[in-house]
Amino acid sequence: MMTATQYEAVIGIECHVELKTASKMFCGCANEFGGEPNTKVCPVCLALPGALPVPNRAAVEHMIRAGAAFGAEIPEFSKFDRKNYFYPDMPKNYQISQYDMPLTKGGIVRYWLDDGSMRECRLTRIHLEEDTGKSTHAGSGDGRIAGSEYSLVDFNRAGVPLMECVSEPELRSAEEAVAYLEALKRTFVQLGVSDVKMEEGSLRCDANVSIRPTGSTALGTKTEIKNMNSFRSVHRAIESEIARQIAVLESGGRIVQETRGWDEIAGTTHSMRSKEQAHDYRYFPDPDLVPLEIDAALVERLRATLPVLPPARFAKYHSEYGLSPAHATQLIDNASLSAYFDACVNAGGRPQQVANFVLGELSRLSNEGNVPVAESAVTPHDLAELIALVEGNTINSKIAKELLGRMWSGEGSPKSIVEKEGLAQTSDTGAIDGFIAGVLAANAEVVADYRAGKTNVLGFLVGQVMKASRGKANPALVQERLREKLG
Ligand SMILES: [Zn+2]
Known part of the structure; x- marks a missing residue:
């Protein structure tokens, strides 16, 4: 779009990733995708009275390795907090999450673009929480709650360990946002901490988007986009939202801070709720869980298990070996x-x-x-x-x-x-000359064409000689000898 004012986008990504563990975050139920509804549940993840949570050690270790892979700080103390809100698929009416003392703080995600250039985006934090169950709205209507006759709820996913990765608003385009997400994904896969299957919902992300005149350092009003279910829709949604915000400002309007949903079919975002309707989660420390004390020796032991990470591998394949960015990426993935x-x-x-x-x-x-x-x-x-x-x-x-x-x-x-x-290539000029003689004799017209100036028939003759040699002749030598004979 050509406008008098040039704008740049300021994008931050919040991304939820389900951890790959044998059991759920605070109980022994299986952490597996799918299955008959409500078969992987127990008093703890159903929040029955008196049930008490016990943290999953493997999930905490996954978090530490993920944080270490990005060079994050792993504080000695962290704690779990209750995030209070009502939602039908969340049995406790609060979610166990982390607020002011997360398991990891800071860190840098290094990622690369299609042209091979490396970029960086800082992480604010990665914290650990539990997933909610899943509602299905059924009956007549269009599938939204308002038009449905009834809703079904499946708690198999309730209590699955979830890490939330929050980035600083340092991404500047839809392309960078997707490349950043790809980097998170391939790092988690490489670490073995998650399957990161977007189609199974094990990676879900929201984008905070604002725009400002290029060169300005002030932040514009941001909107939060939800419901993007593939990297392609993340790309489309951010592009569409940037264009919408530019159009609003150009027509003299102002951006309203709100949550917007992405409509995959319409290809646009729409308002879901404004800031005034934002939740007050009333966080407080979960009294059922003692703070986590992370031993420095454990962090060191886990750090030592880190494999060669994607940015280092990319640097080797692309910069050192000279592979194209696409080839390097294909191998790394x-x-x-x-x-x-x-x-x-x-x-x-x-x-x-x-x-x-x-x-x-x-x-x-x-x-x-x-x-x-x-x-x-x-x-x-x-x-x-x-x-x-x-x-x-x-x-x-x-x-x-x-x-x-x-x-x-x-x-x-x-x-x-x-x-x-006997497949070895023959550079025996005697044998090659023999094949050439046969081909020239059998193609007198082509030879005449060549001598009359249609030199592009040479390729055909080379092909015929190669065929006569059953592919074994040295093609460079064949061409050289042919040229000589045709003079
Ligand atoms: Zn359970």
Whole structure:
């Protein structure tokens, strides 16, 4: 949009991520997605009178590892607070959460954009809380409460451990917001602290969006957008909200602080509730839970378990190995493929060549046969050997592709197949001249065309010679000899 005033967006993200644990946050019920409604419940997560919560140690440890991965401070003391509000799918009428003393404070999320540039966004905090149950509105009507005849509630999800990651308002575009979320997602997956399946609701996020004239440091009035159920809808919702806010200001209006819902079908946000209707949660420390005292030795022990994290891996693949941002990202987002890639490079394969084979032909064979590359018959050592054969001009790339298919089928190492089948590329000029003579004799008209100036037929002739050699001739040599003969 061309306007006299140029605006920049100021975006912060709040993101809820379900932790992957065997049991729920404060009871022994299974933490599993789905199942018959209300089968994974007990007096604690149903909030029956007298039931008492006991914190889940694995969830606390996941939080510490997540915080440590982003370089957050892990305070020695933290505590649980009650967040009071009424909602039909929340049996206690309060949620156990953390208010002023969260498990982790600060930290930095490093992420990258499609062009490979690295960015940073500071975290305010990551705190631990419990998830709510789930309501389903049924009967006639459009699925909203007002039009429904009745509502059903499933408490299987009630009490599932949830971490809430709050970012500082340091993101400046929808693209940055999505790249930031991708970074959170791949870090949590890599740490094994969450499955992060948006389609199962294990990652849910809200965006705070405001705009201000470019160059200004003051913050504009923000709106909070909810109901975005994919990274694509996060992108669309933020873009749509930025455009709406610009239009409001340009027409002389003012932005109202409110919560807005994203409508996936209409592609717009709409007002849900204003600031005046905002909840007062009346937080206070949960008297049923003692404060958490985190031992520094535990933090150190967990810190030592951190794997190589995505930003470091990206720097290695992209900056050091020279892979494209897209190739580097594709590898990082597939743990087993990335480990396979590393093994091939360690076996001596040149990184760019390895990436081309792994993400190209090998991934194609993997999809076709529904077998992960790492579990195929092609060992990292064999792939490195194949690459060496191509680079040493023993075989050309067309034969390499064919060989890879045979290696995939378990026919053995590339060297052994080449020897057994005599597939080695021939640079024997005598043999090549023989193929050329045959091709020229059989294509007199094409030869005449070439000599009459239609030099683009050379490619056709090269192809014919390659075919006559069953793909084994050295293509560069074929071209050179052909040119000479055609003079
Ligand atoms: Zn339970």
